[in-house]
Amino acid sequence: MSTLERTVTIGNSKGLHVRAATMLAREAGRFHAEVTLEHRGVQANGKSVMNLLLLTAAKGAEVRVRVIGEDAVEALAAVVGVIEGGFGENHP
């Protein structure tokens, strides 16, 4: 059982919005590990779209990703990958 943490910046123009949150939750849902995101003192379950919306993480927001579980390494890489990839949005 390992705990991993990483801080990432939301870079896509709409921020962690419905579509982005859905992508993130879907990615997090592929792993057993518990995925938590934190932004400005608010914590959210990374597998819940609605919970992620509560972070109100707009473009430029710094988000702390915490992953606990056997497949934590893979889960962290996957979640961070989705965020850093800008959720597949085209950057103008």
Added chain:
Amino acid sequence: MTTRLNQNLGMVLRGVGVSPGIVLGVAARLDREEVQIERVHLPTGLLEAEVTRLQSAVGIAERQIDDLQRSLGDSGLAEGEHQGVLSAHRAMLRDQMLLGEAEQRIRTQCLNAEWAIHETVLHMREIFARMEDPFFRERISDIQHVAELLLRALHGETVDGGASMTVRAGQVAVATTLSPADALSLARLPVAGFALEEGTGTSHTAIIAHSLGIPAVVGVGSLTEHVGNGESIIIDGAEGEVIVHPSQDEELVYTRRARRARAFLNALRQNRQLPTITPDGHTLVLRGNLDVADGFARISDAGGTGIGLFRTEFLFLDRPTLPSEDEQYATYSQVLQATGGEPVTIRTLDIGGDKLLRVDRPEAASAQGLRAIRYCLRDRALFDTQLRALLRASVHGNLRLLIPFVTSLSEMKSVRKILAELRAQLDAEGVPMAPTIPLGAMIETPAAAIISDLLAVEVDFLSVGTNDLIQYTLAISREETAGEYLYNPLHPAMLRTLQMVARAGRTARIETSMCGEMAGDPRYVLVLMALGFDELSMTASSIPVVKEIVRRTPRSDAVVLLQKIMHMTSADEIADFVDSYMVEHFSDLVTPRMREAPRYAR
């Protein structure tokens, strides 16, 4: 005339235009009844069965979304942002915050599934209402839509609730609000447009309508109060207007606007990336007019190159102090950098007459005729500041300087002299500048047109401003409605004047351009091309249609047209001839003139 028009007008309701396009059609009201739910206290023995009932409702809702997505794919609506919304809602059906909480409420509070969902959503609504960012706060609507999907599934209803069954293709869907599923199944019909009482630019119907190119207006207050089922209605998705029960006049006006909007879009699709060149190889340059610092994107999006007229008045008007040299320098630099090396014609301050400064200046008294360059030459502190800012900005792009309201050669000579002085000053200060900056005279008075051969020797280019030139040449005021029939850019006097200016430019081997309203009217483009104008500058929205006409017409045809009208003697005869020629040859691009209609309707 005006009184007749004001009678029996339709009611105009305003909202937010979220997807452009004009529709004249029939309203179809969509009034979905809210799912009626009640609170039931269940005996403990039934709680697990209730949880199972909720879970199977999730399964039903998921299958319904899958069906809807499949049928959208069959209708060719498989791609786009709207599909993302459905997928998101499908994923949210099993969200812990919704399903997990609702299940827990069933078990711990002995609630029925419906009431458990209701309370869960109420709780979430409280949390979302506390959010500061309105963009995220509005997302509660997603959660409500998802909850509604579940409630309808629990009641054995379908996700699109039969919305598409009461509305027919080609009608305008009118509702208080629509769920994404409703909006999508209506788009599949397809409906001709959407008008909603609630919603903003980021609501789902807005996104769906925009991504599918269906005109839509949302946030229209008291819409459902005024629009009945089957009522005739116009929606303008660009302006955000809904006209209920329009008059005949309004129907006419909007039919014409709709035609123009379609012509614009069609032309744009055909030629945005293509050069403005005739089939016989003659090139015309189409540029945009601009009066804000950051509007160039609209011009390049419309397929224009460079800026043919940048008005600087906005920097000076409606403020108690004059803009500093540095402020002006920053604005001019921004505009010059935006075009990526394409020419930017910046016009020096055109103030005086009806445009007055709020700043107290010694010469600012509204002396009749002390306007533009005449005023600037009297207020040297103001003029020098602007010219210094322009000279400094010139290193950032391809600057051309245009002097407005010129009436004599001495004015241009004075400007040259002042520019040389300021250049020497700036040189001494070690400020870098572009080595040469073309200087042009704006031809907008009969005096300037008549001496255009003299001016052409002194300047680097001529630019015709038609709005004032027509007014002064034909001795009419554009504001007088009595003068409507007199306002004719094809009046023989105007044609002869324009011909004279174009010839002067050609003889002196300098560029002749036009930047007035006439340049952007598709009916006049062939005449202007045949007269010998090299460059036309217009509002961005005029560029695609004008370009399309040029691309379809050999210059030799335009010359024949010009020869014909130069032999005609009456202004009306010429206008009628050109109008019918253009409508006949470009029925998809040019809207016929309405001779007796008020100006706004033409």
